[in-house]
Amino acid sequence: MAEGLRERKKRQTRQHISDVATRLFVERGFVTVTIAEVAEAADVSVNTVYNYFPAKEDLFLDRSKGVVDRLSRWVRGRPAGESAAGAVLRELREAVEGCSPTVGLFEGYADFMKVITEADTLRSRLWALQQESLLDLVATMRAETGAGEGDVLPDLVAGQLAWMHGTVMGWIGTEMVKRRKPAEVSRQALDLIDEMEELLSEKVLTYAVRDA
Amino acid sequence: MAEGLRERKKRQTRQHISDVATRLFVERGFVTVTIAEVAEAADVSVNTVYNYFPAKEDLFLDRSKGVVDRLSRWVRGRPAGESAAGAVLRELREAVEGCSPTVGLFEGYADFMKVITEADTLRSRLWALQQESLLDLVATMRAETGAGEGDVLPDLVAGQLAWMHGTVMGWIGTEMVKRRKPAEVSRQALDLIDEMEELLSEKVLTYAVRDA
DNA sequence: TAGCTTTTTGCACCCCCTCAAAACTTGAGG
DNA sequence: CCTCAAGTTTTGAGGGGGTGCAAAAAGCTA
Numbered sequence: 001m002a003e004g005l006r007e008r009k010k011r012q013t014r015q016h017i018s019d020v021a022t023r024l025f026v027e028r029g030f031v032t033v034t035i036a037e038v039a040e041a042a043d044v045s046v047n048t049v050y051n052y053f054p055a056k057e058d059l060f061l062d063r064s065k066g067v068v069d070r071l072s073r074w075v076r077g078r079p080a081g082e083s084a085a086g087a088v089l090r091e092l093r094e095a096v097e098g099c100s101p102t103v104g105l106f107e108g109y110a111d112f113m114k115v116i117t118e119a120d121t122l123r124s125r126l127w128a129l130q131q132e133s134l135l136d137l138v139a140t141m142r143a144e145t146g147a148g149e150g151d152v153l154p155d156l157v158a159g160q161l162a163w164m165h166g167t168v169m170g171w172i173g174t175e176m177v178k179r180r181k182p183a184e185v186s187r188q189a190l191d192l193i194d195e196m197e198e199l200l201s202e203k204v205l206t207y208a209v210r211d212a
Numbered sequence: 213m214a215e216g217l218r219e220r221k222k223r224q225t226r227q228h229i230s231d232v233a234t235r236l237f238v239e240r241g242f243v244t245v246t247i248a249e250v251a252e253a254a255d256v257s258v259n260t261v262y263n264y265f266p267a268k269e270d271l272f273l274d275r276s277k278g279v280v281d282r283l284s285r286w287v288r289g290r291p292a293g294e295s296a297a298g299a300v301l302r303e304l305r306e307a308v309e310g311c312s313p314t315v316g317l318f319e320g321y322a323d324f325m326k327v328i329t330e331a332d333t334l335r336s337r338l339w340a341l342q343q344e345s346l347l348d349l350v351a352t353m354r355a356e357t358g359a360g361e362g363d364v365l366p367d368l369v370a371g372q373l374a375w376m377h378g379t380v381m382g383w384i385g386t387e388m389v390k391r392r393k394p395a396e397v398s399r400q401a402l403d404l405i406d407e408m409e410e411l412l413s414e415k416v417l418t419y420a421v422r423d424a
Numbered sequence: 425t426a427g428c429t430t431t432t433t434g435c436a437c438c439c440c441c442t443c444a445a446a447a448c449t450t451g452a453g454g
Numbered sequence: 455c456c457t458c459a460a461g462t463t464t465t466g467a468g469g470g471g472g473t474g475c476a477a478a479a480a481g482c483t484a
Binding site: 004006009 | 469
Protein backbone atom coordinates (compact mmCIF):
# COMPACT_ATOMS: atom_id res chain seq x y z
CA MET A 1 0.00 0.00 0.00
CA ALA A 2 2.95 2.28 -0.66
CA GLU A 3 2.06 5.83 -1.62
CA GLY A 4 2.16 6.08 -5.37
CA LEU A 5 4.08 8.61 -7.35
CA ARG A 6 0.88 10.40 -8.17
CA GLU A 7 -0.14 11.16 -4.59
CA ARG A 8 3.39 12.07 -3.63
CA LYS A 9 3.64 14.56 -6.45
CA LYS A 10 0.26 15.92 -5.49
CA ARG A 11 1.37 16.53 -1.94
CA GLN A 12 4.62 18.04 -3.16
CA THR A 13 3.03 20.50 -5.56
CA ARG A 14 0.50 21.54 -2.96
CA GLN A 15 3.22 22.12 -0.38
CA HIS A 16 5.38 23.86 -2.94
CA ILE A 17 2.65 26.27 -3.97
CA SER A 18 1.79 27.00 -0.34
CA ASP A 19 5.44 27.66 0.50
CA VAL A 20 6.04 29.93 -2.46
CA ALA A 21 2.84 31.85 -1.76
CA THR A 22 3.63 32.30 1.91
CA ARG A 23 7.09 33.54 1.10
CA LEU A 24 5.75 36.05 -1.39
CA PHE A 25 3.04 37.21 1.01
CA VAL A 26 5.54 37.76 3.81
CA GLU A 27 7.90 39.55 1.47
CA ARG A 28 5.47 41.82 -0.33
CA GLY A 29 2.12 41.67 1.42
CA PHE A 30 -1.06 39.73 0.77
CA VAL A 31 -2.94 42.15 -1.44
CA THR A 32 0.06 43.10 -3.57
CA VAL A 33 0.86 39.56 -4.65
CA THR A 34 -1.45 38.22 -7.35
CA ILE A 35 -2.36 34.62 -7.96
CA ALA A 36 -0.70 34.82 -11.36
CA GLU A 37 2.57 35.76 -9.67
CA VAL A 38 2.27 32.89 -7.24
CA ALA A 39 1.64 30.52 -10.12
CA GLU A 40 4.59 31.85 -12.06
CA ALA A 41 6.91 31.74 -9.06
CA ALA A 42 5.81 28.18 -8.34
CA ASP A 43 6.17 27.29 -12.03
CA VAL A 44 2.58 26.12 -12.27
CA SER A 45 -0.53 27.12 -14.10
CA VAL A 46 -2.95 29.54 -12.49
CA ASN A 47 -5.71 26.97 -12.51
CA THR A 48 -3.50 24.49 -10.74
CA VAL A 49 -3.33 26.93 -7.87
CA TYR A 50 -7.11 27.16 -7.80
CA ASN A 51 -7.20 23.40 -8.06
CA TYR A 52 -5.52 23.05 -4.66
CA PHE A 53 -6.66 26.24 -2.96
CA PRO A 54 -10.27 27.32 -3.53
CA ALA A 55 -9.54 30.94 -2.65
CA LYS A 56 -6.53 33.20 -2.35
CA GLU A 57 -6.83 33.26 1.44
CA ASP A 58 -6.43 29.50 1.67
CA LEU A 59 -2.92 29.90 0.29
CA PHE A 60 -2.00 31.48 3.59
CA LEU A 61 -4.46 30.06 6.10
CA ASP A 62 -3.86 26.49 5.15
CA ARG A 63 -0.95 26.06 7.52
CA SER A 64 -2.61 27.76 10.47
CA LYS A 65 -5.20 25.06 10.95
CA GLY A 66 -3.33 23.90 14.05
CA VAL A 67 -3.60 27.30 15.68
CA VAL A 68 -7.32 27.55 15.16
CA ASP A 69 -8.44 24.46 17.01
CA ARG A 70 -5.94 24.93 19.81
CA LEU A 71 -8.65 25.82 22.32
CA SER A 72 -10.54 22.61 21.71
CA ARG A 73 -7.38 20.55 21.90
CA TRP A 74 -6.32 22.18 25.14
CA VAL A 75 -9.66 21.59 26.79
CA ARG A 76 -10.00 18.06 25.48
CA GLY A 77 -6.50 17.13 26.59
CA ARG A 78 -6.61 18.55 30.09
CA PRO A 79 -5.80 16.31 33.05
CA ALA A 80 -8.31 15.15 35.63
CA GLY A 81 -9.22 17.70 38.26
CA GLU A 82 -8.66 20.69 35.99
CA SER A 83 -11.39 22.98 34.75
CA ALA A 84 -11.72 24.14 31.15
CA ALA A 85 -10.60 27.67 31.95
CA GLY A 86 -7.79 26.35 34.11
CA ALA A 87 -6.51 24.28 31.23
CA VAL A 88 -6.50 27.23 28.87
CA LEU A 89 -4.71 29.45 31.40
CA ARG A 90 -2.10 26.78 32.10
CA GLU A 91 -1.50 26.05 28.42
CA LEU A 92 -1.22 29.73 27.63
CA ARG A 93 1.39 30.19 30.37
CA GLU A 94 3.34 27.14 29.28
CA ALA A 95 3.27 28.25 25.66
CA VAL A 96 4.54 31.71 26.55
CA GLU A 97 7.14 30.54 29.06
CA GLY A 98 8.71 27.79 26.99
CA CYS A 99 9.17 29.84 23.86
CA SER A 100 12.21 31.34 22.24
CA PRO A 101 11.70 33.72 19.32
CA THR A 102 12.28 30.90 16.87
CA VAL A 103 10.30 27.98 18.25
CA GLY A 104 6.84 27.19 19.50
CA LEU A 105 4.36 29.98 19.97
CA PHE A 106 6.59 32.66 18.54
CA GLU A 107 7.85 30.79 15.52
CA GLY A 108 7.15 33.02 12.59
CA TYR A 109 4.29 34.53 14.57
CA ALA A 110 5.35 38.09 13.88
CA ASP A 111 5.38 37.50 10.13
CA PHE A 112 2.11 35.64 10.41
CA MET A 113 0.41 38.48 12.25
CA LYS A 114 1.87 41.13 9.95
CA VAL A 115 0.36 39.46 6.91
CA ILE A 116 -2.94 38.84 8.67
CA THR A 117 -3.44 42.32 10.03
CA GLU A 118 -3.08 43.99 6.67
CA ALA A 119 -5.71 41.88 4.93
CA ASP A 120 -9.35 42.13 5.93
CA THR A 121 -10.35 38.98 4.14
CA LEU A 122 -7.68 36.96 5.92
CA ARG A 123 -8.85 38.11 9.33
CA SER A 124 -12.39 37.28 8.35
CA ARG A 125 -11.51 33.75 7.29
CA LEU A 126 -9.46 33.10 10.39
CA TRP A 127 -12.28 34.34 12.55
CA ALA A 128 -14.74 32.08 10.78
CA LEU A 129 -12.45 29.10 11.32
CA GLN A 130 -12.22 29.86 15.01
CA GLN A 131 -15.97 30.20 15.26
CA GLU A 132 -16.32 26.77 13.72
CA SER A 133 -13.82 25.37 16.15
CA LEU A 134 -15.74 27.00 19.00
CA LEU A 135 -18.72 24.83 18.15
CA ASP A 136 -16.53 21.79 18.74
CA LEU A 137 -15.49 23.17 22.10
CA VAL A 138 -19.10 23.80 23.07
CA ALA A 139 -20.07 20.28 22.04
CA THR A 140 -17.18 18.84 24.04
CA MET A 141 -18.06 20.70 27.21
CA ARG A 142 -21.75 19.98 26.76
CA ALA A 143 -21.01 16.29 26.53
CA GLU A 144 -18.65 16.33 29.52
CA THR A 145 -20.89 18.30 31.83
CA GLY A 146 -24.09 16.68 30.65
CA ALA A 147 -25.64 20.09 30.04
CA GLY A 148 -29.17 20.13 28.70
CA GLU A 149 -30.26 21.26 25.27
CA GLY A 150 -31.42 24.71 26.32
CA ASP A 151 -28.53 25.36 28.66
CA VAL A 152 -26.46 28.23 27.34
CA LEU A 153 -23.74 28.02 29.97
CA PRO A 154 -21.38 25.99 27.76
CA ASP A 155 -21.75 28.57 25.01
CA LEU A 156 -21.07 31.41 27.41
CA VAL A 157 -18.02 29.78 28.98
CA ALA A 158 -16.67 28.81 25.58
CA GLY A 159 -17.10 32.40 24.47
CA GLN A 160 -15.19 33.57 27.51
CA LEU A 161 -12.35 31.16 26.82
CA ALA A 162 -12.24 32.25 23.20
CA TRP A 163 -12.15 35.87 24.27
CA MET A 164 -9.30 35.15 26.67
CA HIS A 165 -7.30 33.19 24.13
CA GLY A 166 -7.92 35.67 21.36
CA THR A 167 -6.98 38.65 23.49
CA VAL A 168 -3.71 37.15 24.66
CA MET A 169 -2.70 35.95 21.20
CA GLY A 170 -3.74 39.21 19.63
CA TRP A 171 -1.76 41.18 22.16
CA ILE A 172 1.31 39.01 21.68
CA GLY A 173 0.93 39.38 17.94
CA THR A 174 0.83 43.15 17.96
CA GLU A 175 3.75 43.35 20.37
CA MET A 176 5.78 40.95 18.24
CA VAL A 177 5.07 43.03 15.18
CA LYS A 178 6.37 46.03 17.09
CA ARG A 179 9.69 44.14 17.13
CA ARG A 180 10.12 44.26 20.88
CA LYS A 181 12.43 41.89 22.67
CA PRO A 182 10.78 38.45 22.90
CA ALA A 183 11.83 38.05 26.53
CA GLU A 184 10.05 41.26 27.45
CA VAL A 185 6.98 40.25 25.48
CA SER A 186 6.91 36.91 27.30
CA ARG A 187 7.13 38.54 30.73
CA GLN A 188 4.38 41.04 29.97
CA ALA A 189 2.27 38.30 28.43
CA LEU A 190 2.41 36.40 31.72
CA ASP A 191 1.27 39.52 33.54
CA LEU A 192 -1.52 39.90 31.05
CA ILE A 193 -2.65 36.32 31.63
CA ASP A 194 -2.60 36.88 35.39
CA GLU A 195 -4.75 39.94 35.08
CA MET A 196 -7.10 38.13 32.80
CA GLU A 197 -7.48 35.30 35.27
CA GLU A 198 -8.61 37.80 37.85
CA LEU A 199 -11.24 39.05 35.44
CA LEU A 200 -12.77 35.60 35.06
CA SER A 201 -15.50 34.85 37.53
CA GLU A 202 -15.29 31.92 39.91
CA LYS A 203 -18.02 30.29 37.90
CA VAL A 204 -15.95 30.24 34.74
CA LEU A 205 -12.77 29.20 36.51
CA THR A 206 -14.46 26.19 38.03
CA TYR A 207 -16.65 25.19 35.12
CA ALA A 208 -16.30 21.75 33.59
CA VAL A 209 -13.79 20.26 36.02
CA ARG A 210 -12.75 16.93 34.55
CA ASP A 211 -13.42 14.11 36.98
CA ALA A 212 -10.78 11.53 37.80
CA MET B 213 -27.89 78.76 4.29
CA ALA B 214 -30.59 76.73 2.60
CA GLU B 215 -29.51 73.38 1.24
CA GLY B 216 -29.00 73.72 -2.46
CA LEU B 217 -30.64 71.58 -5.10
CA ARG B 218 -27.32 69.91 -5.71
CA GLU B 219 -26.77 68.54 -2.24
CA ARG B 220 -30.38 67.53 -1.91
CA LYS B 221 -30.22 65.50 -5.09
CA LYS B 222 -26.98 63.99 -3.95
CA ARG B 223 -28.50 62.86 -0.68
CA GLN B 224 -31.55 61.55 -2.50
CA THR B 225 -29.61 59.44 -4.97
CA ARG B 226 -27.42 58.06 -2.24
CA GLN B 227 -30.44 57.15 -0.15
CA HIS B 228 -32.23 55.74 -3.17
CA ILE B 229 -29.32 53.51 -4.12
CA SER B 230 -28.93 52.29 -0.55
CA ASP B 231 -32.65 51.52 -0.29
CA VAL B 232 -32.80 49.63 -3.55
CA ALA B 233 -29.66 47.67 -2.71
CA THR B 234 -30.90 46.73 0.75
CA ARG B 235 -34.21 45.57 -0.67
CA LEU B 236 -32.49 43.42 -3.27
CA PHE B 237 -30.09 41.97 -0.71
CA VAL B 238 -32.89 41.03 1.65
CA GLU B 239 -34.89 39.55 -1.21
CA ARG B 240 -32.19 37.56 -2.94
CA GLY B 241 -29.08 37.52 -0.74
CA PHE B 242 -25.88 39.54 -0.74
CA VAL B 243 -23.68 37.44 -3.00
CA THR B 244 -26.36 36.78 -5.61
CA VAL B 245 -27.13 40.40 -6.30
CA THR B 246 -24.54 42.12 -8.47
CA ILE B 247 -23.65 45.78 -8.47
CA ALA B 248 -24.88 46.01 -12.04
CA GLU B 249 -28.31 44.83 -10.93
CA VAL B 250 -28.39 47.36 -8.14
CA ALA B 251 -27.45 50.08 -10.59
CA GLU B 252 -30.10 49.01 -13.04
CA ALA B 253 -32.79 48.73 -10.37
CA ALA B 254 -31.86 52.15 -9.08
CA ASP B 255 -31.79 53.52 -12.63
CA VAL B 256 -28.23 54.71 -12.26
CA SER B 257 -24.88 53.94 -13.83
CA VAL B 258 -22.66 51.34 -12.22
CA ASN B 259 -19.91 53.81 -11.50
CA THR B 260 -22.38 56.12 -9.80
CA VAL B 261 -22.89 53.38 -7.26
CA TYR B 262 -19.13 53.17 -6.74
CA ASN B 263 -19.09 56.93 -6.53
CA TYR B 264 -21.20 56.84 -3.37
CA PHE B 265 -20.21 53.46 -1.96
CA PRO B 266 -16.55 52.46 -2.16
CA ALA B 267 -17.29 48.76 -1.85
CA LYS B 268 -20.25 46.47 -2.23
CA GLU B 269 -20.45 45.91 1.50
CA ASP B 270 -20.97 49.61 2.16
CA LEU B 271 -24.27 49.38 0.32
CA PHE B 272 -25.55 47.35 3.24
CA LEU B 273 -23.45 48.40 6.20
CA ASP B 274 -23.98 52.09 5.68
CA ARG B 275 -27.16 52.13 7.70
CA SER B 276 -25.84 50.04 10.58
CA LYS B 277 -23.39 52.65 11.77
CA GLY B 278 -25.60 53.28 14.78
CA VAL B 279 -25.45 49.68 15.90
CA VAL B 280 -21.70 49.50 15.81
CA ASP B 281 -20.84 52.25 18.24
CA ARG B 282 -23.64 51.38 20.62
CA LEU B 283 -21.24 50.10 23.27
CA SER B 284 -19.33 53.36 23.37
CA ARG B 285 -22.52 55.39 23.47
CA TRP B 286 -23.94 53.31 26.30
CA VAL B 287 -20.82 53.64 28.41
CA ARG B 288 -20.37 57.32 27.67
CA GLY B 289 -23.97 58.12 28.43
CA ARG B 290 -24.29 56.21 31.68
CA PRO B 291 -25.50 58.02 34.81
CA ALA B 292 -23.32 58.77 37.85
CA GLY B 293 -22.75 55.85 40.17
CA GLU B 294 -22.98 53.24 37.44
CA SER B 295 -20.09 51.11 36.21
CA ALA B 296 -19.31 50.47 32.57
CA ALA B 297 -20.48 46.87 32.71
CA GLY B 298 -23.56 47.90 34.67
CA ALA B 299 -24.49 50.37 31.98
CA VAL B 300 -24.17 47.78 29.22
CA LEU B 301 -26.24 45.26 31.17
CA ARG B 302 -28.94 47.80 31.91
CA GLU B 303 -29.09 49.06 28.33
CA LEU B 304 -29.24 45.54 26.99
CA ARG B 305 -32.16 44.71 29.28
CA GLU B 306 -33.98 47.90 28.40
CA ALA B 307 -33.46 47.31 24.72
CA VAL B 308 -34.79 43.77 24.92
CA GLU B 309 -37.70 44.60 27.23
CA GLY B 310 -39.01 47.64 25.41
CA CYS B 311 -39.08 46.04 21.99
CA SER B 312 -41.88 44.84 19.83
CA PRO B 313 -41.02 42.88 16.70
CA THR B 314 -41.34 46.02 14.61
CA VAL B 315 -39.59 48.72 16.62
CA GLY B 316 -36.35 49.28 18.41
CA LEU B 317 -33.86 46.47 18.72
CA PHE B 318 -35.84 44.03 16.64
CA GLU B 319 -36.77 46.34 13.80
CA GLY B 320 -35.65 44.52 10.70
CA TYR B 321 -33.05 42.74 12.77
CA ALA B 322 -33.94 39.32 11.48
CA ASP B 323 -33.53 40.42 7.88
CA PHE B 324 -30.36 42.23 8.82
CA MET B 325 -28.85 39.16 10.44
CA LYS B 326 -29.94 36.87 7.65
CA VAL B 327 -28.10 38.94 5.08
CA ILE B 328 -25.06 39.32 7.32
CA THR B 329 -24.65 35.69 8.24
CA GLU B 330 -24.57 34.49 4.67
CA ALA B 331 -21.81 36.84 3.55
CA ASP B 332 -18.30 36.48 4.91
CA THR B 333 -17.16 39.85 3.73
CA LEU B 334 -20.07 41.58 5.45
CA ARG B 335 -19.30 39.92 8.76
CA SER B 336 -15.68 40.91 8.34
CA ARG B 337 -16.51 44.55 7.71
CA LEU B 338 -18.92 44.73 10.62
CA TRP B 339 -16.36 43.14 12.88
CA ALA B 340 -13.74 45.64 11.78
CA LEU B 341 -16.10 48.51 12.48
CA GLN B 342 -16.79 47.20 15.96
CA GLN B 343 -13.08 46.79 16.63
CA GLU B 344 -12.59 50.41 15.66
CA SER B 345 -15.38 51.43 17.95
CA LEU B 346 -13.78 49.38 20.72
CA LEU B 347 -10.74 51.62 20.57
CA ASP B 348 -13.02 54.55 21.33
CA LEU B 349 -14.43 52.70 24.29
CA VAL B 350 -10.98 51.89 25.60
CA ALA B 351 -9.91 55.50 25.22
CA THR B 352 -13.04 56.67 27.03
CA MET B 353 -12.54 54.35 29.99
CA ARG B 354 -8.85 55.12 30.10
CA ALA B 355 -9.59 58.80 30.34
CA GLU B 356 -12.30 58.35 32.96
CA THR B 357 -10.33 56.07 35.23
CA GLY B 358 -7.02 57.81 34.69
CA ALA B 359 -5.36 54.51 33.81
CA GLY B 360 -1.70 54.66 32.91
CA GLU B 361 -0.16 54.00 29.54
CA GLY B 362 0.86 50.41 30.22
CA ASP B 363 -2.31 49.47 32.06
CA VAL B 364 -4.15 46.82 30.09
CA LEU B 365 -7.18 46.69 32.36
CA PRO B 366 -9.28 49.03 30.19
CA ASP B 367 -8.55 46.85 27.16
CA LEU B 368 -9.50 43.71 29.03
CA VAL B 369 -12.72 45.13 30.41
CA ALA B 370 -13.65 46.61 27.05
CA GLY B 371 -13.07 43.22 25.49
CA GLN B 372 -15.32 41.64 28.07
CA LEU B 373 -18.07 44.14 27.38
CA ALA B 374 -17.74 43.60 23.66
CA TRP B 375 -17.91 39.86 24.17
CA MET B 376 -21.04 40.24 26.26
CA HIS B 377 -22.74 42.57 23.82
CA GLY B 378 -21.74 40.51 20.82
CA THR B 379 -22.91 37.28 22.36
CA VAL B 380 -26.31 38.62 23.30
CA MET B 381 -26.88 40.33 19.97
CA GLY B 382 -25.62 37.32 18.06
CA TRP B 383 -27.87 35.02 20.00
CA ILE B 384 -30.89 37.26 19.45
CA GLY B 385 -30.04 37.46 15.79
CA THR B 386 -29.90 33.73 15.27
CA GLU B 387 -33.09 33.18 17.24
CA MET B 388 -34.88 35.85 15.26
CA VAL B 389 -33.74 34.26 12.03
CA LYS B 390 -35.23 31.02 13.27
CA ARG B 391 -38.56 32.87 13.18
CA ARG B 392 -39.42 32.23 16.81
CA LYS B 393 -41.98 34.32 18.61
CA PRO B 394 -40.44 37.67 19.54
CA ALA B 395 -41.94 37.55 23.04
CA GLU B 396 -40.25 34.24 23.69
CA VAL B 397 -36.98 35.50 22.32
CA SER B 398 -37.19 38.55 24.59
CA ARG B 399 -37.82 36.44 27.67
CA GLN B 400 -34.97 34.06 26.93
CA ALA B 401 -32.69 36.96 26.07
CA LEU B 402 -33.28 38.38 29.57
CA ASP B 403 -32.34 35.03 31.06
CA LEU B 404 -29.24 34.97 28.91
CA ILE B 405 -28.25 38.43 30.13
CA ASP B 406 -28.77 37.34 33.73
CA GLU B 407 -26.56 34.32 33.26
CA MET B 408 -23.96 36.42 31.58
CA GLU B 409 -23.94 38.88 34.46
CA GLU B 410 -23.10 36.02 36.79
CA LEU B 411 -20.16 35.11 34.59
CA LEU B 412 -18.64 38.58 34.88
CA SER B 413 -16.24 38.94 37.78
CA GLU B 414 -16.78 41.50 40.50
CA LYS B 415 -13.84 43.38 39.10
CA VAL B 416 -15.49 43.89 35.74
CA LEU B 417 -18.87 44.70 37.22
CA THR B 418 -17.42 47.45 39.37
CA TYR B 419 -14.89 48.83 36.95
CA ALA B 420 -15.09 52.46 35.89
CA VAL B 421 -17.90 53.59 38.16
CA ARG B 422 -18.76 57.11 37.08
CA ASP B 423 -18.43 59.57 39.94
CA ALA B 424 -21.17 62.01 40.74
C1' DT C 425 2.38 -0.90 -25.82
C1' DA C 426 -2.58 0.16 -25.16
C1' DG C 427 -6.05 2.00 -22.45
C1' DC C 428 -7.65 4.04 -18.26
C1' DT C 429 -7.68 7.60 -14.65
C1' DT C 430 -5.99 11.74 -12.67
C1' DT C 431 -3.70 16.01 -13.04
C1' DT C 432 -2.55 20.00 -15.50
C1' DT C 433 -3.46 23.44 -18.74
C1' DG C 434 -5.51 27.00 -21.72
C1' DC C 435 -9.66 29.41 -22.84
C1' DA C 436 -13.80 31.96 -22.20
C1' DC C 437 -16.54 34.14 -19.00
C1' DC C 438 -18.54 36.80 -14.85
C1' DC C 439 -17.87 39.92 -11.15
C1' DC C 440 -15.62 43.52 -8.10
C1' DC C 441 -13.20 47.56 -8.34
C1' DT C 442 -10.09 51.57 -10.20
C1' DC C 443 -8.92 55.24 -13.15
C1' DA C 444 -9.28 58.95 -16.54
C1' DA C 445 -11.70 61.50 -19.54
C1' DA C 446 -15.94 62.83 -21.78
C1' DA C 447 -20.98 64.58 -21.12
C1' DC C 448 -24.12 66.62 -18.30
C1' DT C 449 -26.18 69.49 -14.37
C1' DT C 450 -25.98 73.06 -11.02
C1' DG C 451 -24.60 77.63 -9.07
C1' DA C 452 -23.23 82.46 -9.55
C1' DG C 453 -22.47 86.64 -12.13
C1' DG C 454 -23.24 89.70 -15.98
C1' DC D 455 -30.95 85.15 -21.15
C1' DC D 456 -26.33 83.88 -21.49
C1' DT D 457 -21.79 82.29 -19.84
C1' DC D 458 -18.49 80.03 -17.25
C1' DA D 459 -16.56 77.49 -13.45
C1' DA D 460 -17.53 73.82 -10.35
C1' DG D 461 -19.49 69.58 -9.31
C1' DT D 462 -21.91 65.22 -10.81
C1' DT D 463 -22.85 61.45 -13.82
C1' DT D 464 -21.68 58.61 -17.39
C1' DT D 465 -18.74 56.12 -20.43
C1' DG D 466 -14.94 53.24 -21.57
C1' DA D 467 -10.84 50.66 -20.77
C1' DG D 468 -8.38 47.68 -17.78
C1' DG D 469 -6.58 44.73 -13.78
C1' DG D 470 -7.39 41.05 -10.59
C1' DG D 471 -10.19 37.23 -8.24
C1' DG D 472 -12.86 33.19 -9.25
C1' DT D 473 -15.54 29.35 -12.03
C1' DG D 474 -16.59 26.00 -15.73
C1' DC D 475 -15.20 23.29 -19.51
C1' DA D 476 -12.73 20.66 -22.72
C1' DA D 477 -8.27 19.35 -24.39
C1' DA D 478 -3.54 17.94 -23.42
C1' DA D 479 -0.14 15.82 -20.38
C1' DA D 480 1.24 12.65 -16.90
C1' DG D 481 0.67 8.65 -13.98
C1' DC D 482 -1.21 3.95 -13.46
C1' DT D 483 -2.55 -0.79 -15.01
C1' DA D 484 -2.82 -4.66 -18.00
